[in-house]
Amino acid sequence: MRRLVSIAVLVVLVGSARTSTAQNNSDYGVDWNTDGVLTAGALAGVFFMMLVPVDPENRWHKELLGPLDERTKDNFSRNAAHISDGLIATTVLAPLILEASRGFDEEAGRRTLLYGETLATSLFVNSVVKYTVQRPRPYVYHNDPKVKAWSAKQSDAQVSFYSGHASMSFSAAAAGSILFSLSSDSQGAKAAVWGTELALASATSVMRVRAGKHFPSDVLVGALAGAAIGVVVPALHTGSVYRPSALEWGAMAGGLGVGTLLAKAFPLGDQVDPIGRFQALKLAPLATAHGGGLSLAAKF
Numbered sequence: 001m002r003r004l005v006s007i008a009v010l011v012v013l014v015g016s017a018r019t020s021t022a023q024n025n026s027d028y029g030v031d032w033n034t035d036g037v038l039t040a041g042a043l044a045g046v047f048f049m050m051l052v053p054v055d056p057e058n059r060w061h062k063e064l065l066g067p068l069d070e071r072t073k074d075n076f077s078r079n080a081a082h083i084s085d086g087l088i089a090t091t092v093l094a095p096l097i098l099e100a101s102r103g104f105d106e107e108a109g110r111r112t113l114l115y116g117e118t119l120a121t122s123l124f125v126n127s128v129v130k131y132t133v134q135r136p137r138p139y140v141y142h143n144d145p146k147v148k149a150w151s152a153k154q155s156d157a158q159v160s161f162y163s164g165h166a167s168m169s170f171s172a173a174a175a176g177s178i179l180f181s182l183s184s185d186s187q188g189a190k191a192a193v194w195g196t197e198l199a200l201a202s203a204t205s206v207m208r209v210r211a212g213k214h215f216p217s218d219v220l221v222g223a224l225a226g227a228a229i230g231v232v233v234p235a236l237h238t239g240s241v242y243r244p245s246a247l248e249w250g251a252m253a254g255g256l257g258v259g260t261l262l263a264k265a266f267p268l269g270d271q272v273d274p275i276g277r278f279q280a281l282k283l284a285p286l287a288t289a290h291g292g293g294l295s296l297a298a299k300f
Contacts, residue, residue: 095176166222174230199259
């Protein structure tokens with residue numbers, strides 16, 4: 001009998017951040033009406049772009065990064081896809097969990113709206129590019145008949161460039177970390193948030209490649225575009241670009257390295273029949289009283 005076992009991993013405690021909140025009483029350049037409309041408009045634009053017709057027979061004969069992209073056409077893993085979904089959910093929710101753990105007032109509400117506007121902007125820009133470029137996903141080129149049959153039924157098989165998971169996770173990591181840092185005096189807490197968020201974002205991107213959902217060029221461009229939006233949108237509101245400390249820069253580099261290496265080394269097990277419903281591994285966000293993390297569920 002298979003049993004479902006849940007293991008809590010990568011828990012981020014933020015108790016210290018709660019007691020070190022900076023009282024800057026800033027409005028963050030947020031106007032409830034204007035920014036609310038902009039956020040809703042961006043989300044509406046995403047749904048509009050999804051109505052653009054795609055050519056299911058379109059194929060690329062030369063990939064952007066040549067052999068590096070070509071080698072990923074043999075990638076396929078439902079486990080990696082499920083894990084990447086859990087990772088991006090955690091990356092996006094972590095700043096909201098941090099906000100909730102410190103109490104919620106009008107200033108926190110403005111930060112939350114600004115965070116939501118950043119993510120909506122990232123999602124809209126990504127959708128415009130995806131449906132304009134219409135790049136087939138790596139699994140479309142897979143030689144296995146079962147994978148071919150499965151991919152023919154996927155409605156999003158032609159929107160590989162650039163990676164929405166990568167862009168959204170890096171937008172969340174950058175904007176969430178910046179907004180947290182602007183409201184905290186604790187250098188240790190700031191570094192912990194930057195490092196954890198970028199570890200999650202980089203792991204998300206690597207898992208998308210291992211899943212056969214994206215080429216390396218998709219996640220590279222997605223990460224750069226997402227990070228840029230995550231920095232620029234808050235800067236446009238606050239009037240200045242956030243300048244991290246040396247400790248924060250070190251945490252960023254460490255997070256990127258750790259997230260990438262762990263995602264590359266993580267065992268995915270046997271490849272699962274894409275037509276079946278068996279899901280060996282699941283990863284989901286986990287909220288606690290003083291922070292959050294990941295819940296890893298496995299069947300064995």
